[in-house]
Amino acid sequence: KNAKGPSRDWMKIAKSNEARSKIRQWFKKEKRDENIANGRSAFDAELRHCGIAMKDVLDPEFLPVLLKKVAYPTLDDLYAAIGYGGFTAQKAVSRIQGELQRRQQQRQQEQMLAEAVTESKEDPKPADTPKQPKAVKSEQGIIVEGLDNCLVKFSKCCTPVPGDDIVGFITRGYGVSVHRADCPNASEEKRKEQPDRWIHVSWGTDTNDSYPTTIEAVCKDRLNLLLDISAALSTTKTFVLGLNSRSTEDGFAIIRIEIQIKDGAQLSTLMNKLHQISGVLQVNRPVG
Secondary structure (H helix, E strand, O other): OOOOOOOHHHHHHHHOOOHHHHHHHHHHOOOOHHHHHHHHHHHHHHHHHOOOOOOOOHHOOHHHHHHHHHOOOOOHHHHHHHHHHHHHHHHHHHHHHHHHHHHHHHHHHHHHHHHHHHHHHHHHOOOOOOOOOOOOOOOOOEOOEEEOOOOEEOOOOOOOOOOOOOOOEOOOOOOOEEOOOOHHHOOOOHHHHOHHEEEEEEOOOOOOOOEEEEEEEEEOOOOOHHHHHHHHHHHHOEEEEEEEEEEEEOOEEEEEEOOOOOOHHHHHHHHHHHHOOOOOOEOOOOOO
16 A cells, blocks of 8 residues: 555566556556656657747647647647657657648748738839849749749639639638639728738739639529520530529529639620520629
């Protein structure tokens, strides 16, 4: 009864897995505070060995990712597991190292984007100074001012296609989000709220073969309406991703069509074709 319990050195001389398991269980139960302290120290040492700052790990945005990677509910639980030998600091760090590196690269890219925006505002080119041609590479057909090889995504709220007037928004961790200039989420008021995160973007010459976008038709409901709309989509060789229709109590139908479009010219042709269908009152591109 007066025994202080096993020593951690016993783990080195225990012959069976059962014996080592019993020793770990004792330390897990009886020495939690000590385990947390030892585990934290071992984890911190392994981070330093790998050139990772503890503050990056403790970032509120990253901490949930860390805990999910190591499958422990809290940091103290992770530290305790390392402290009593149920998990190793090396395993914990190796599981999060790739994610940390990815996030560091994203932060560097965001910083470069922010610097490009600042430089373009602080050092505007005089109107009478001819612009020098510069070889630039587009990403998904988009040229981002002041930066090559930038991660680009198209906003789902307005689904821009080549030919649309567009603007770019520097997101947190996902590169530049491209909006149509007439999108409510890219309004003048929105741009004034975060001026340093809006950047000039333009369409390049090497655009993709197709871009997803959405159109909406307001119609007077009638028999075979969807059949006629399907025929128009077929004759214009439009690839349809999805179609949703709903009828209103006052006899109208709202038809929302998700499509793949090469450019604004093909989109205009399709919208004009839909306008010619009997009962179609309005065709627009929803935003916001």
